[in-house]
Amino acid sequence: xxxxxxxxxxxxxxxxxxxxxxxxxxxxxxxxxxxxxxxxxxxxxxxxxxxxxxxxxxxxxxxxxxxxxxxxxxxxxxxxxxxxxxxxxxxxxxxxxxxxxxxxxxxxxxxxxxxxxxxxxxxxxxxxxxxxxxxxxxxxxxxxxxxxxxxxxxxxxxxxxxxxxxxxxxxxxxxxxxxxxxxxxxxxxxxxxxxxxxxxxxxxxxxxxxxxxxxxxxxxxxxxxxxxxxxxxxxxxxxxxxxxxxxxxxxxxxxxxxxxxxxxxxxxxxxxxxxxxxxxxxxxxxxxxxxxxxxxxxxxxxxxxxxxxxxxxxxxxxxxxxxxxxxxxxxxxxxxxxxxxxxxxxxxxxxxxxxxxxxxxxxxxxxxxxxxxxxxxxxxxxxxxxxxxxxxxxxxxxxxxxxxxxxxxxxxxxxxxxxxxxxxxxxxxxxxxxxxx
Numbered sequence: 001x002x003x004x005x006x007x008x009x010x011x012x013x014x015x016x017x018x019x020x021x022x023x024x025x026x027x028x029x030x031x032x033x034x035x036x037x038x039x040x041x042x043x044x045x046x047x048x049x050x051x052x053x054x055x056x057x058x059x060x061x062x063x064x065x066x067x068x069x070x071x072x073x074x075x076x077x078x079x080x081x082x083x084x085x086x087x088x089x090x091x092x093x094x095x096x097x098x099x100x101x102x103x104x105x106x107x108x109x110x111x112x113x114x115x116x117x118x119x120x121x122x123x124x125x126x127x128x129x130x131x132x133x134x135x136x137x138x139x140x141x142x143x144x145x146x147x148x149x150x151x152x153x154x155x156x157x158x159x160x161x162x163x164x165x166x167x168x169x170x171x172x173x174x175x176x177x178x179x180x181x182x183x184x185x186x187x188x189x190x191x192x193x194x195x196x197x198x199x200x201x202x203x204x205x206x207x208x209x210x211x212x213x214x215x216x217x218x219x220x221x222x223x224x225x226x227x228x229x230x231x232x233x234x235x236x237x238x239x240x241x242x243x244x245x246x247x248x249x250x251x252x253x254x255x256x257x258x259x260x261x262x263x264x265x266x267x268x269x270x271x272x273x274x275x276x277x278x279x280x281x282x283x284x285x286x287x288x289x290x291x292x293x294x295x296x297x298x299x300x301x302x303x304x305x306x307x308x309x310x311x312x313x314x315x316x317x318x319x320x321x322x323x324x325x326x327x328x329x330x331x332x333x334x335x336x337x338x339x340x341x342x343x344x345x346x347x348x349x350x351x352x353x354x355x356x357x358x359x360x361x362x363x364x365x366x367x368x369x370x371x372x373x374x375x376x377x378x379x380x381x382x383x384x385x386x387x388x389x390x391x392x393x394x395x396x397x398x399x400x401x402x403x404x405x406x407x408x409x410x411x412x413x414x415x416x417x418x419x420x421x422x423x424x425x426x427x428x429x430x431x432x433x434x435x436x437x
Contacts, residue, residue, distance in 0.1 A: 008064060010051040011113075012306050013368055014395065019064040026069035028142070028150065028176045035174060035425070036148035038063045044425055047174045049088060049115025053122050053393035054307055056430035057170060065174060067115060073097045074177055081182050082139060087117035087175040095294040102235070103182040107131040107213070108297040117175040122393030123167055123353055125361070126297060127342035128213040129314075132354060136347045138166035140179035145172075146425040154179065163409075164416050167349045169392055171431050172420050187233040188213070188296035192226070192285040200225040201318060208314075208343050208360075213297075217338040218321075219277040220328050226285045226338070230296055241291040260303045263336050263367040273334035280338075305337060308376045308395045309363035310388035311353035317341065317360030320386040324362065327378055335375070337365035350409035353389040363394070392434070400436040 009016035020043065025031045038045045046060035047067055067088030074084040078101055085094065091112040098104055107126045114124060116134075125133030140154030143165065151173060152158065153165045165172060200207070200216055208214050213230035262276045289296075312320055321341065328335060340363040344354045353359060364379050366372035376395055383390075389406050390396035404410045414435055421427075424437075 008048065008051070008060070010053060010058065012052075012054045012304065014054050014306055015056040015059050017059045017061055017064075019060045019062065021063045022066060023063060024066050024069050028070075028144070031065065031070070031144045031174050031176050032148045032150070034063065034065055035144050035146070039146065039148065039425060044427055045174065046426065046428055047087070047117065047170060049118030050090060050113050052111065052114045052118065054395045055393055056428065057122060057393060058118070059428050059430065061428065067117065070176065071115075076101045076103070081184070082179055083182055084140070084177055084179045085116055086177050087115065089116050090114065091116060091119060092298070095292075098182060099185070102185050104185045104293050105134070105180065106137060106183045107134070108294060109134070110297065110299055111301055112294070112298040116178050116180075118393075120166060120178065121168055121170050121175070123351070123391060124393065125342070125344050125354075126213065127215040127344065127361075128211075129208050129343045129358065130212070130345055132345050132347045133167075133352060135167040135349055135352065136345075137180045137182075138162070138178055139181050141165050141175055142177045143168075143173035143175045146421045146423060150176070151420070161416065163348055164350050164413050167351050169351065169431060169435070171417050171426055171435060173426065185235045186293050187235060187237050187239060187290055188293050189231040189233055189237075189288075189290045190296045191229045191288050193229075194224050194281050194285050195227050197223050197225040200227060201321070204318060215340065215342045217340050218325075219281050219338045220325075220333075220335040221273060221277045222281050224281040226281065228285075232293075233290065235292075237290065239290050239292070241295070242287065242289045263303060264369075267336075267367060267369055270334040273336050276336065304368040305365045306368055306372045306376075306395060307363055307365045308372070308379065309340075309361055309391040310380070310383035310396075311344075311359045311361050311391070312383065312386050312388050314343065314358040314360045316386040317343075317362065320362060320382055320388070323382045323386075324364075324379060327382060331378070333375060335364075336367060339364055350413045351392070351407060353391060355407060355409065361391075363391075399433045403434055 007018045023034045043062035045063045047065045048058045070086045070088040072086050076083045091114050109124050109126045120135040123133055142152050145151050153161045211229050212232045215228050217226040342361045344359050346358050347354050
């Protein structure tokens with residue numbers, strides 16, 4: 001289906017465009033036709049999933065391919081514990097597709113509205129020192145290249161390209177399907193607690209090493225950390241899910257409704273932020289439950305925000321976090337959104353933020369109606385000083401000249417893009433900035 005171009009904007013309202021043409025392909029062949037037609041007209045093409053990136057990575061001034069209809073399960077391989085999904089499949093739909101086969105994704109982030117192709121292409125990740133980002137689960141993919149042909153990348157075809165294609169920024173072609181390495185379905189035992197920030201930071205290395213999945217949130221202007229510790233259990237373990245009403249109160253009423261009110265009030269009356277933050281740490285968290293993995297990993301987020309996140313060598317997380325705390329005190333800023341700290345294992349994907357090193361992630365946020373520029377740019381300088389690599393789908397100011405030194409395989413990726421897309425059919429301003437012309 002084709003429609004005239006209407007304005008597209010991302011979820012965070014940080015990017016918008018009025019494409020010349022919008023198409024809604026529902027098959028691989030339809031994507032091929034769209035790419036060939038765009039090439040014949042000399043137009044550039046970009047695929048869009050859920051629009052959850054805060055950067056302009058999905059902005060499509062030429063042809064926008066909305067992959068909403070290119071969704072669903074292609075194949076499940078019980079013996080190899082793998083599934084192949086169409087590229088537009090949303091993360092929140094995958095658990096029900098895997099359930100009949102007794103499978104689950106090994107790890108997830110805390111938001112599940114993205115498409116699988118968008119999540120892997122931008123380096124979306126969860127937390128867990130022994131687990132990589134979602135792209136590390138990719139064992140194969142099919143993409144439509146600039147000539148409109150299908151390129152299969154898996155163990156038997158072009159396997160040397162997998163470390164590039166699995167996290168390709170949308171720069172190598174249009175993903176049409178993705179094969180994921182799954183695991184048998186499992187439960188998570190979750191403990192969420194407000195704790196003394198100093199004690200958590202002093203024991204951070206041990207907490208991360210001892211946990212399957214550990215993360216913390218810190219509300220600036222408080223001395224408390226909200227910690228989340230998840231332990232993996234077999235599917236046969238006894239479930240103790242949150243009561244439906246209690247979960248609704250915690251996640252919808254408090255986590256979204258009251259937080260929305262708090263952000264709006266803080267924007268109008270910045271001096272109230274410290275008091276609001278202290279109140280927030282008293283009502284958030286402090287619960288324990290056991291449920292199927294995806295219901296524990298992910299949470300509903302309806303309060304709109306902007307985000308910047310940097311990956312650091314894991315040993316630099318504490319000093320960078322301390323420097324960030326000192327910065328907020330020094331500047332006298334009133335920050336109403338918590339700062340998030342997560343962890344991931346090293347991997348070998350060429351443009352992964354965790355390439356070659358165990359990593360910790362520090363993410364900062366601002367309510368979408370507040371200007372994040374001064375805060376984010378100052379935080380960015382701290383992160384760069386500690387060896388940081390920016391999340392590809394979150395706000396940052398780096399360009400190819402600065403990124404090249406932070407990724408050992410950067411030039412290899414650019415050379416592959418030159419080979420697969422010499423005329424830059426899949427280019428846009430963001431990719432031109434971060435990869436070069």
